[in-house]
Amino acid sequence: MTDGVAERSRPRDRILETAQDMFHKHGIKGVGVDAITEAAGTNKMTLYRHFESKDELIIECLRATAAKASRIWDEFEAKHPGDKLAQLHAWVQKASELLSADSRGCDMANAAVELTETDHPARRVIKELKEAQREKLVALCRDAGIGQAELLADTLSLLLEGARVSMQSVGAEGPSAQFVRMAESLIASFRAR
Amino acid sequence: MTDGVAERSRPRDRILETAQDMFHKHGIKGVGVDAITEAAGTNKMTLYRHFESKDELIIECLRATAAKASRIWDEFEAKHPGDKLAQLHAWVQKASELLSADSRGCDMANAAVELTETDHPARRVIKELKEAQREKLVALCRDAGIGQAELLADTLSLLLEGARVSMQSVGAEGPSAQFVRMAESLIASFRAR
DNA sequence: GCTGGAAGTTACAGACCGGTAACACCCTAG
DNA sequence: CTAGGGTGTTACCGGTCTGTAACTTCCAGC
Known part of the structure; x- marks a missing residue:
C-alpha cells in the first residue's frame, strides 16, 4: 500500500527505513508510531520490541x-x-x-x-x-x-x-x-x- | 506566576504575546492552547473568542x-x-x-x-x-x-x-x-x- | 513433527490535544 | 440602576498520542 519499503526485509529494518522517510517528510512530531508501523507493514508491539521508545527510534534514524x-x-x-x-x-x-x-x-x-x-x-x-x-x-x-x-x-x-x-x-x-x-x-x- | 506578560492589558494582547513567546521557545507543536492561556492568565474560551483556531493564532503570531x-x-x-x-x-x-x-x-x-x-x-x-x-x-x-x-x-x-x-x-x-x-x-x- | 522464539493481533491505560456548550460573573456605558 | 458585552469557570466531546498486557500465529532449526 503506502509501502515503498522492501517487503521481505526484517521488521526492524523496515521500521527504521520507514521512520526515516516519514520523519523526514512529515516531521518528528507530525508522525506517530502507529503510522510508522502501519506503513512499514508491521505493528506497534514489534516496534517496541526493537526500540525502547520513540525517542530511541528517533536517535537511530538520525x-x-x-x-x-x-x-x-x-x-x-x-x-x-x-x-x-x-x-x-x-x-x-x-x-x-x-x-x-x-x-x-x-x-x-x-x-x-x-x-x-x-x-x-x-x-x-x-x-x-x-x-x-x-x-x-x-x-x-x-x-x-x-x-x-x-x-x-x-x-x-x-x-x-x-x-x-x-x-x-x-x-x-x-x-x-x-x-x-x-x-x-x-x-x-x-x-x- | 509564569507570567512576564503585563497583567493589565487586554486578554487578546496577552494571549498573542504569550503565544509568540511560547511558540518561539518550545515550538508550535510543542505548545498546547491550554498552556498558552494559562500562562497568559486567562482561559481557553477567551482565546477562541478572539482567534477562530490555533492555526489562526499561529498566523497572527507570525x-x-x-x-x-x-x-x-x-x-x-x-x-x-x-x-x-x-x-x-x-x-x-x-x-x-x-x-x-x-x-x-x-x-x-x-x-x-x-x-x-x-x-x-x-x-x-x-x-x-x-x-x-x-x-x-x-x-x-x-x-x-x-x-x-x-x-x-x-x-x-x-x-x-x-x-x-x-x-x-x-x-x-x-x-x-x-x-x-x-x-x-x-x-x-x-x-x- | 516438535519446539522455541520472533512476529502479529486486540484491547487497553492514561495522558494530552483542539475545540465547544452552558452558565456565572463583573464592569462599564447609558 | 440597569442592561449587555467581555470575561471566567467547569465540564465535556471525540480524537490522537506513547506505551503495555495478554494472547495467538507463524516459521525455521532440530
Whole structure:
C-alpha cells in the first residue's frame, strides 16, 4: 500500500527505513508510531520490541541518516582519489543536487528545531553528528590547500544550512537557487588569498 | 506566576504575546492552547473568542513577529538617515546581536520546518513575509550602491538563516560564531567589484 | 513433527490535544 | 440602576498520542 519499503526485509529494518522517510517528510512530531508501523507493514508491539521508545527510534534514524551522508563522502574520494580540491567541488555539486531533489532540508537540523527540550536525548546526538560533519569539511578544505580552511568550511556550512531551511520557507526559487554560484565564488576567493 | 506578560492589558494582547513567546521557545507543536492561556492568565474560551483556531493564532503570531522585525529596520533608517551602506552594516551588527541573545532562531523558518502539510494556511503567510524581508534587504544592498545587489542580499540571507539554524544544532560555538566576519568580508568583496 | 522464539493481533491505560456548550460573573456605558 | 458585552469557570466531546498486557500465529532449526 503506502509501502515503498522492501517487503521481505526484517521488521526492524523496515521500521527504521520507514521512520526515516516519514520523519523526514512529515516531521518528528507530525508522525506517530502507529503510522510508522502501519506503513512499514508491521505493528506497534514489534516496534517496541526493537526500540525502547520513540525517542530511541528517533536517535537511530538520525544515526542512519548520518551514515548515509557519510557514504556520499566516500563517493567523493572514490571519484577523485587524492584530488581534494576536486572533491570540494564535488561536495558543492552534490549539495546542489540534494537541494533540487528534496525540499525538506536536513533531518538533523529539522530535529533540532522540533525537539526543543534542552535535555532531549536526541540533542546530544545531533550535536555530535553535526560536529563530525563539520570536521570532515574543515579537513577537506585544509587538504585542498586552502589557507583559512575553518572559515571557508564554516561559511559553506552556513550557506548550505541556510539554503536548506530557506527552501522550506520560500521554496526553490528563493535565495537558495544561487547556492552553487555563491559556494563556487567563495572557494575561488579563498583560493586567491 | 509564569507570567512576564503585563497583567493589565487586554486578554487578546496577552494571549498573542504569550503565544509568540511560547511558540518561539518550545515550538508550535510543542505548545498546547491550554498552556498558552494559562500562562497568559486567562482561559481557553477567551482565546477562541478572539482567534477562530490555533492555526489562526499561529498566523497572527507570525505577523506580529514580522511587524517587530520591521520596526528594527526603522531603527536603521533613524540611526543612519540616508546612509544605506551604514544601514547595511547596522543590519549585520543587529543580526549578530540577535544571534547572541537567543538561540532558537527565526520563528518563520522554524514554523516552516514544523508545519509540513503543504496546504497549511500558515505556509503562504510565511512565504509572503519572508519574500517581503528579502525585498527589503535587496533594496538596501542596491541603494547602498552595490552592483550585484540581489546576489549579495541572497547570500547574506542564507548566511543568517544558516547561522540561526546551526545554533540550534551545535550551539553558539559552532560555525555561526563567525557570522559577522563572513558577512563583512562578503560586503567588502562585493563593493570591490 | 516438535519446539522455541520472533512476529502479529486486540484491547487497553492514561495522558494530552483542539475545540465547544452552558452558565456565572463583573464592569462599564447609558 | 440597569442592561449587555467581555470575561471566567467547569465540564465535556471525540480524537490522537506513547506505551503495555495478554494472547495467538507463524516459521525455521532440530
